[in-house]
Amino acid sequence: MNSQQDSYKETMNLISVLVFIGLSEMVRIMLAHDIEERLGRKLTDWEWQYFLQESNRKAELESRQRIVSQWRQQIADRQNIHDFVWGGR
Numbered sequence: 001m002n003s004q005q006d007s008y009k010e011t012m013n014l015i016s017v018l019v020f021i022g023l024s025e026m027v028r029i030m031l032a033h034d035i036e037e038r039l040g041r042k043l044t045d046w047e048w049q050y051f052l053q054e055s056n057r058k059a060e061l062e063s064r065q066r067i068v069s070q071w072r073q074q075i076a077d078r079q080n081i082h083d084f085v086w087g088g089r
Contacts, residue, residue, distance in 0.1 A: 032043050035051065043051065
């Protein structure tokens with residue numbers, strides 16, 4: 001009975017890996033299409049990894065820029081409140 005459970009778990013793990021590989025390949029096909037058109041060929045695995053790395057770096061930069069923008073807005077709002085309270089405007 002124990003060996004059947006182990007076999008079942010191994011099979012389920014294998015299926016999960018295969019599904020993940022299939023989904024990641026689908027994502028690659030959808031996202032890499034424009035770049036492949038520019039290059040005139042399929043992306044290599046290394047180029048795909050580089051594409052993902054740069055995409056992540058861009059998303060991180062944009063996120064940080066939004067945070068800094070929010071901080072600046074908060075500072076401006078606080079300055080307006082300060083000026084109102086202390087200046088009586």
